[in-house]
Every structure is written in structure tokens, then in C-alpha cells.
Amino acid sequence: MSIKALKGFKDILPDEVGLWQFIEQTTRDVFHRYGLEEIKVPTLEKTELFVRTIGESTDIVEKEMYTFTDRNGTSVTMRPEGTASVIRAYIENGLYVRGSVQRLYTIGPMFRHERPQKGRLRQFHQMSVEVLGSNSAMIDTEVMAMAWQILKEIGLQASLEINSLGCTSCRPAFKAALQEFIKVRISYLCEDCQRRSTTNPLRVLDCKSDHCQAEYVSAPSITDHLCDGCCDHFEKVRQTLESLKIPFDVNPKMVRGLDYYTQTTFELITTELGSQGAIGAGGRYDGLVRQLGGPGVPGIGFAMGMERLVMLLSQKEQGEILHALDLFLVTQGDKAYEKGFVLMQALRAEGLRVMMDHEGRSMKNQMKQADKQKAWFALILGTRELENHEVALKDMHSGEQELIELPLTFEDWAAVIKDKIKI
Numbered sequence: 001m002s003i004k005a006l007k008g009f010k011d012i013l014p015d016e017v018g019l020w021q022f023i024e025q026t027t028r029d030v031f032h033r034y035g036l037e038e039i040k041v042p043t044l045e046k047t048e049l050f051v052r053t054i055g056e057s058t059d060i061v062e063k064e065m066y067t068f069t070d071r072n073g074t075s076v077t078m079r080p081e082g083t084a085s086v087i088r089a090y091i092e093n094g095l096y097v098r099g100s101v102q103r104l105y106t107i108g109p110m111f112r113h114e115r116p117q118k119g120r121l122r123q124f125h126q127m128s129v130e131v132l133g134s135n136s137a138m139i140d141t142e143v144m145a146m147a148w149q150i151l152k153e154i155g156l157q158a159s160l161e162i163n164s165l166g167c168t169s170c171r172p173a174f175k176a177a178l179q180e181f182i183k184v185r186i187s188y189l190c191e192d193c194q195r196r197s198t199t200n201p202l203r204v205l206d207c208k209s210d211h212c213q214a215e216y217v218s219a220p221s222i223t224d225h226l227c228d229g230c231c232d233h234f235e236k237v238r239q240t241l242e243s244l245k246i247p248f249d250v251n252p253k254m255v256r257g258l259d260y261y262t263q264t265t266f267e268l269i270t271t272e273l274g275s276q277g278a279i280g281a282g283g284r285y286d287g288l289v290r291q292l293g294g295p296g297v298p299g300i301g302f303a304m305g306m307e308r309l310v311m312l313l314s315q316k317e318q319g320e321i322l323h324a325l326d327l328f329l330v331t332q333g334d335k336a337y338e339k340g341f342v343l344m345q346a347l348r349a350e351g352l353r354v355m356m357d358h359e360g361r362s363m364k365n366q367m368k369q370a371d372k373q374k375a376w377f378a379l380i381l382g383t384r385e386l387e388n389h390e391v392a393l394k395d396m397h398s399g400e401q402e403l404i405e406l407p408l409t410f411e412d413w414a415a416v417i418k419d420k421i422k423i
């Protein structure tokens with residue numbers, strides 16, 4: 001019997017890889033424009049790292065981690081998210097001495113034993129950002145603007161929801177108000193909420209049960225409990241988002257599924273993926289570095305779920321994105337084939353993705369092959385074209401074809417063709 005992949009674990013097949021690469025390259029490009037540097041961290045960490053950062057009473061830690069004891073008897077966990085590992089690496093390697101603000105990103109697989117469904121996997125991929133060393137509200141806006149810019153450049157839309165979770169000085173009063181609110185309804189709530197109402201009351205607002213959520217409609221709002229400092233910070237974030245013309249809604253019920261957040265939190269939501277609508281999310285975590293034994297450095301970040309971005313994009317017209325090849329070179333006759341081979345190499349040296357047929361197929365079959373291999377253009381070089389120093393360039397999408405005049409010197413052909421197709 002053949003062996004199948006585990007439930008919630010997915011192969012990414014060659015036909016889909018074009019979209020993955022497009023998303024990753026576009027994102028990396030935006031990251032670099034925002035001054036981010038890449039960091040690569042391990043997929044396996046000591047379990048304690050996630051328990052101490054994400055929080056003992058979160059769904060992730062209580063129910064979703066891939067945790068096991070390794071051969072040395074150490075409890076280890078496949079990382080369920082990237083922030084904890086990046087902060088550990090930042091502290092362990094003393095990255096704070098490189099400069100006051102470190103702007104880092106990492107891309108890779110994460111693991112959560114959730115119930116698989118559309119847009120929810122057990123192994124999924126995140127592109128995740130951590131900016132460490134500044135508590136300026138402008139950084140919060142810059143980080144959200146970066147996420148916004150990525151979506152824009154990928155060609156997707158989402159709505160931005162923001163909230164402030166306050167800080168260590170104002171959150172206790174909110175917690176107390178929430179506990180009072182829960183107390184009178186406790187018997188109507190699910191077991192998790194009943195337990196969390198004493199251990200970690202904020203967590204109840206993150207409950208996935210519709211029944212509990214209906215109870216929380218009239219729950220106290222964190223935005224009514226913020227201290228002056230948190231109010232000013234949040235006000236500045238809203239003002240600067242407005243000045244960048246980034247639309248947003250304040251959602252005072254958004255507490256996020258991880259315990260490390262302070263002040264600004266945000267989620268990018270789409271309605272096009274059913275119940276798994278968050279395509280990116282993050283927030284500020286000013287106490288996290290110190291909590292893990294590092295200096296008192298504030299931080300903010302976010303992560304985008306690549307599977308969800310790919311799904312959204314694959315529901316749309318992908319135009320130029322999915323072209324696996326820039327050009328397929330179609331030739332007719334031995335001479336054109338031999339010249340075409342040299343031209344293909346020159347075009348590749350110019351940076352184009354080019355293929356041609358080596359099996360002596362008819363022109364009609366070569367055109368079919370160009371289509372099958374998802375070439376953007378077909379470049380047609382026959383005996384007549386060779387004699388006249390010209391090639392026919394066919395846009396495989398629009399079907400439009402034009403004749404390009406080429407210079408007398410063959411060596412200059414590749415540059416002229418490249419210029420013509422402007423890739």
C-alpha cells in the first residue's frame with residue numbers, strides 16, 4: 001500500500017510553485033526596501049521557549065504543539081510560530097549590540113496540530129517580521145504599512161483591524177472588569193473559558209465557540225481602560241495610518257491568540273477564504289525580550305500566512321505571475337535550429353527564462369509546447385526570418401504577434417529581443 005502525507009501536511013507541486021515564488025520574491029523585495037535583514041532560525045526548539053512566550057493557557061500551547069521528548073530526554077517542540085525563536089536568537093547572539101533598532105525577517109514552515117480545513121494546515125508557512133528596539137508609534141504604523149504594501153504588490157486586498165491591548169499598568173484594571181463580567185455568566189461558558197476566567201481572563205475573548213462569543217458581545221472594552229500613555233500611543237498610530245491613507249477599523253475585541261502582545265495589535269482579514277480569513281497578523285510585544293532574559297528592548301512584528309496568500313491569488317486572474325518561462329523559442333529548419341540554440345543561450349545570459357524544442361517537432365507542436373510550458377512569449381525563428389534578420393514575437397496571452405527587425409550582427413540579437421519584451 002502506498003504511503004500518504006500526514007493529514008494537514010501538503011506537498012507544494014511544480015504547478016503551484018510559480019505563485020509561491022512570486023509571493024516570496026515580492027515580499028522579500030518589500031522587506032528589503034524597509035531595511036529588513038533576513039535571519040534563519042531552527043524549526044525545533046526547547047518546549048519551554050514557546051510555553052514562556054506564547055503563554056501556558058493559549059490554544060497553541062494547550063492543544064496544538066508538536067511536542068516530544070528527544071533521545072536525550074529533552075522536551076522539544078516543532079515551532080508553532082517564528083517570533084519566539086527570533087527573540088531567542090536575538091538575545092543568545094547579542095544582536096542588540098549591532099545597533100539600537102534591529103529589523104529582522106524570517107520565512108519558513110510552522111507547525112500547529114489544528115483541525116485541518118480550507119486555509120488551515122498543520123504545517124504552514126509564514127513570512128514573519130520582528131522590529132526590535134523602538135517604542136515609537138510610527139514604527140507600529142510603518143510595520144502595518146509594510147504588510148499593506150506587500151498585499152498591494154501581490155495584488156490582494158484585505159481589511160485592517162487594529163486594537164490596543166494596553167500595558168502592564170492599565171491591563172490589570174481591564175482584567176478585573178472582565179473577570180467581574182465573566183463571573184455572572186460563568187455557567188453559560190465553555191470549559192476552556194471557565195478555566196481561563198481565573199488563569200488568564202483576556203484569553204476568553206479569543207474563544208472559538210460561537211456560544212461564548214455571543215455572551216461576550218457586551219463585555220467591557222479594553223479601549224475604555226487604556227492609561228494615558230497607551231491612549232496617546234494608539235491615537236498616534238491611528239493618526240499616522242490615516243495620514244498614509246491606509247483604511248482600518250478598530251476592533252476592541254481582538255486579543256490575538258498569543259499572550260506576549262502589549263499595546264498595538266492588528267490583523268489583515270479577507271472575506272474570500274471562509275472562516276480562515278486572517279492572512280496576516282501581529283502586534284507590539286514590549287515585555288517579551290526582557291521576559292526571555294534579554295535587555296528591556298521593545299518590539300513589534302507580524303506574520304503572513306503563505307498558504308492563505310497563495311489560495312487567494314489562485315482564485316484570481318494571475319496574468320503574468322504564472323509564467324514559468326519568459327520565452328519559448330520556436331524554430332523551423334536546421335539552420336534556424338542551430339542559430340536558435342546559440343540565441344537561447346545568449347537570452348538566458350541576458351537573464352531571461354528560455355526553452356526550446358530539441359526533438360524536431362513541427363512548428364505547430366512547438367507552439368503547443370510553448371503554451372504547455374506556460375511561456376509568456378513565443379519567439380519564432382524560421383529560415384525566412386533568419387535570412388531577413390527578423391523574428392516574430394507572439395504574446396501567448398493576448399495572441400498578438402509582431403515582427404521585430406534585428407541588427408545585422410547576430411551577437412546583438414539577444415539584447416534587442418530582451419529590450420522588446422521588457423521583462
Ligand code: HAM
Pocket residue numbers: 080081082083112114119120121122123124125126128129130257258278279280281282283300301302303304305306307308
Ligand atoms: P498568528 O496570528 O498566530 O501570529 O499567525 C499569523 C498568520 O499565520 C495568520 O494570520 C495566518 O495567516 C497564518 N496561520 C496561522 N495558523 C495557520 C494555520 N494553521 N494554517 C495556515 N496558516 C496559518 C503569529 O504567529 C505571530 N508570531 C505573528 C507575529 C510576529 N507577531 C509579532 N511578530
